[in-house]
Amino acid sequence: xxxxxxxxxxxxxxxxxxxxxxxxxxxxxxxxxxxxxxxxxxxxxxxxxxxxxxxxxxxxxxxxxxxxxxxxxxxxxxxxxxxxxxxxxxxxxxxxxxxxxxxxxxxxxxxxxxxxxxxxxxxxxxxxxxxxxxx
Numbered sequence: 001x002x003x004x005x006x007x008x009x010x011x012x013x014x015x016x017x018x019x020x021x022x023x024x025x026x027x028x029x030x031x032x033x034x035x036x037x038x039x040x041x042x043x044x045x046x047x048x049x050x051x052x053x054x055x056x057x058x059x060x061x062x063x064x065x066x067x068x069x070x071x072x073x074x075x076x077x078x079x080x081x082x083x084x085x086x087x088x089x090x091x092x093x094x095x096x097x098x099x100x101x102x103x104x105x106x107x108x109x110x111x112x113x114x115x116x117x118x119x120x121x122x123x124x125x126x127x128x129x130x131x132x133x134x135x
Contacts, residue, residue: 040135041086041123043116050124053117057110062125068102070129077101078129085134086122093118 054062061069070077081089092099094115096106107113108121126133 041119041133042090043119045123046116046120047124047127049117050120050122050127053110053113053121054124057108057113058121058125061108067104068099069104070101070125072125072128075129075131078126078131082126082131082134086119087135089122089133090115090119093122 061067062072065071065074070081072078092104093108094106097104107118110117113121123133
């Protein structure tokens with residue numbers, strides 16, 4: 001029994017060591033130890049709050065594309081928006097923006113929304129469109 005236990009244990013350790021760790025070379029992390037961490041959201045993202053804000057204010061334009069707003073179903077447009085980066089999108093929502101597709105009023109007309117509320121709403125809309133935010 002003892003003679004079977006040691007080879008079985010060694011085989012188990014070899015199999016466990018080979019599970020999950022290696023990524024293809026093009027996906028491997030190559031971050032220097034003292035490199036700055038990748039940028040991320042300015043606030044923790046709360047998609048439930050984002051949905052509440054969307055349902056309260058954003059849906060009026062983003063449901064159908066009123067005034068040039070990107071409908072949630074228009075993944076191509078949301079991809080273009082996401083490429084601008086979250087800092088730019090957040091600034092445009094807060095201050096208002098006139099662009100190629102139309103007009104976004106300041107705070108999307110949600111004057112009682114906080115910057116965090118607007119941040120969450122942007123993330124919610126990107127999420128619904130199936131697009132990842134860019135930082």
